[in-house]
Amino acid sequence: MAREQWHNQFDYVISLLGYSVGAGAFIKFPFYCMRNGGGAFLILYIFFTVVGAIPIVFLEMTIGQLSQSGSINVWNMCPLFKGIGVGCAIVGWIFCSYYNIGFVWFMYYFYNSFSNKLPWDNCDNLWNTPTCISNRTFLHNETSSISNSIDHGDLVNVSGLTAAEEFWK
Template sequence: MERKKWRGQFDFIMSALSYVIGLGNLWRFPIMCYRNGGGTFLICFLVITLVAGFPLLYLECCLGQYGSVSVVSVWKVVPLFQGIGWTMLVCSWSLAIYYNMLIAYAVFYIATVVTEEEPWKTCGHWWNTASGITQMGNLRTEMALCLFCCWVLIFICLCKGIDSSGKAAYITATVPYAIMVAIFTRVIPLEGSADGVLYLITPKWELMVQPKVWCDAAVQVFYSMSICSGGIITLASYNRLGNNCLRDAIIIAVADCLTSILCGVVIFAILGHMANNMKVSIDAVLSRGAGLVYVVYPAAIADLSMATTWVVIFMSLIITLGIGTMVRTQ
């Protein structure tokens, strides 16, 4: 039976953008920049994207489009490599297990912030202090409900195959940009934001010769562009044979790089403002907790006027990015 095709010309591009642009851009990229010399890592990231990321992305687009089969079946062209397809499938399954939990956290934060006091402003609840790894603790019913709602939302997006997921992609691929631009225009004028952006773009040239920086940049490129995870091959398999996959690959690669940079600017502007308020360095801000997205950023935004609105907007960004990736992963 002939494989179903995308209805519109831009369905694949929107779906692919929704897939590759996710929490890796918003969360992991700024952390990697901080750990590897800011501008130094940015240069390495762009170089590896050009010499490795884009060619592999283009190769996967071609493989999926001209194979027009699933990520497992496409590797039958080289029987020796059929295990690659199954490995990609396992990677996607593994991603789906934990990725939806991150979305559920954001849903929980929105539900909490509109019904009661923001959870990051106080430390008076018993579950804020762990008893230890030997005690599992009680079931958090509200978190389980949030997780269930996330799975229901993903089911709705996938219930009619690429017809419904293609339409959902226009939302999950465009809304995050609108939110990021809104947050960008709000945080850039803040005091100390320029210091944060300067911290991001200033290279430490002595780190350019460190293999670890280049390795981290390569990992980030593969993680950010979702290369070798099977998603791009699957999405491209629904393209028509005459589709210009080179154009699509260029658009996806450029959009991913620009999105990572935009996220980095927004995040470091927030951190710069937070460091200015706390009278400490940005290094001290980043070392104050592991919950970077769910603790540090909301705490910084909480100092703004209309803080509740901005926290809801920020968490909505996490939800749309996560849902977009999850829908395409399935």
């Protein structure tokens, strides 16, 4: 069976962008950037992307196009590196499994968010324990407990899980 060819170069570039930049990158990148130093992280990220990531991706693309092989068979040109393709396939399978589980959690919470009463907003559900703390009660009691503990010099003692934590678990 003959391998399919790209119709034009634009299709190839768009497929590379889709492979390298996922939706998760747009959601998580600002968080990781600010958590790890903001502008200083961004400078190092761009530097290592230009110096490290782009040349390796370019090498992988050129070797793949030259040999017209997949990620497993492309390394047959050097017997020492034969396991790299199999390792990449295994890591890709693990990543896809992990990513799909995260997507299922997202869909589950998204589906439950359309109910009239959010299930993680109160302790009136079947899965809640007797020590459940309603989110509204928790916020109100936390504020009053803190003000009382400041007046009386006591430590704030809150036992139990919030309704959102019990919904998650």
